[in-house]
Amino acid sequence: MPDKPREIGKALVLPLAVLLAFEFWARATHLKSDSLAPPSEIAIALAGAFADLSILTATRDTLFSAFAGLAIGTAIGLALGIAFGISDTLNRLMEVTVEAIRPIPSIALLPIALIALGFGYRMEIVIVAFACVWPILILSRAAVRSIEPRLMEVSRALRLPPAQRVWKIIIPAALPRIFVAFRLSAGIALIVAVTVEIAINPLGLGAGIMLAQQALRADLMLAYLVWIGIIGYALNIALVVAQRRLFGRAALSGDGA
């Protein structure tokens, strides 16, 4: 990530040039399109969507579903990942089941979820949670397995009870790597939430895009797209900053991701 103003400036030169060129080209050719709009019109459409609060409501709905699904998926994935990482027996018992369910695209659950739960938050949250479980499970299992064996010997020699062993040794030791999995899942949560909304669920940013498309408002559709990109980017930046703040020390001592 560029951190000096000069670096940021350099990094912005190309995108700005492309945007300007596109703007000139669209104006020169008097662009009339259902899929493209000049940047200036996209900006105006975005401002309009902010003014009438529609995009803010949609953002709230999408983020609520994405974060709720992320939280549930993380909790389940973490519990299973830690259990599988600790117990070889449990891992062997569950391996086939996990590997059989994991490749199912979460979106493929949409028809079932729709019948079972109907339109709305619940259905979307369940699908997001399903998608988020796997990266967390796989990576936290690997993180627990790669904990320094000496630390496990220390916890045995100290006779730490199992619950304390998990809470005081295993989770802190694996946390830097688990957080990387969480970052990955946070990105997936946003993607899946928007996908569910585009496919079927009449709420949130995805539904906003579909509505703009059906109204033949290419400018508004692209405004939503730009806004989703900004949200995704901001989310990632926030998590990277959190990661540095939380695990700077662990990263220094060689545990870092």
Place this chain on the structure above:
Amino acid sequence: MAIAAIRQGAPSSASATPQIAFADVTLELGGKTIIENLSLGVRPGEFLCIVGASGCGKTTALRLAAGLYQPTSGSVNFDGQPMRQPRREIAIVFQDYGKALLPWRTAAGNVSLALEAGGMPAAERPARIAELLGTVGLPGHAGKYPAEMSGGMQQRLQIARCLAQEPKTLLMDEPFGALDAMTRQGLQDEVLALVAASGATVIFVTHDLDEAIYLGDRVIGLLPHPGRIGIELAVNLPRPRDQLSTREQPEFLRLRRQLFDFIKATEQ
């Protein structure tokens, strides 16, 4: 400061029964015999050193004594009872202090771990932690993280954590192997003082023959492939020992020669 860190060993009248006893212990790992028919008794309050070429199973023997490994056949007893798992009365100091300390906890937090494991109420811990850090010469470093400490300080910290267990037996696995000579000599004397003040039993594994003789009441040399006892020497050097005069005594030099000859012979 009075050292109450290590629980008083059993009185000398009990010296008939060894505190730790290996009875015909064989250990196989992955189809290889690491240790074969090892029989060994360690008296309460004894300082036993184990030496041997690398790969002779001395670290493995220590892990058996700690209850971290179970013998394939034979038995390891502590105070007459078979060791089925690690015990709180037995503390182990690992060689690789950098891996054995929790990098996300401060010095105080690392010592606290042993107290938490022992169920000490939170209100009583700070005073005990300060006392233990003082005992190992780390007063004023309570808030430092292991990564901010030198190797010698980290090893002192690990010793403090072990003392927090109030062990009857202290197992040390090449604890000073990774430290420079000056730091090592200082820590040798501190460990001797700690042990003398508390009467704890010690099994000390090292590849440094001088260190073994300097510290021990008895030195055992292991033969490799599979590990078994090759030589046993009683060290009748007066205590307290001194880095200069002890190492100059004829008895020290005689034992040193004997041990060097043994190790040389095992390497051929």
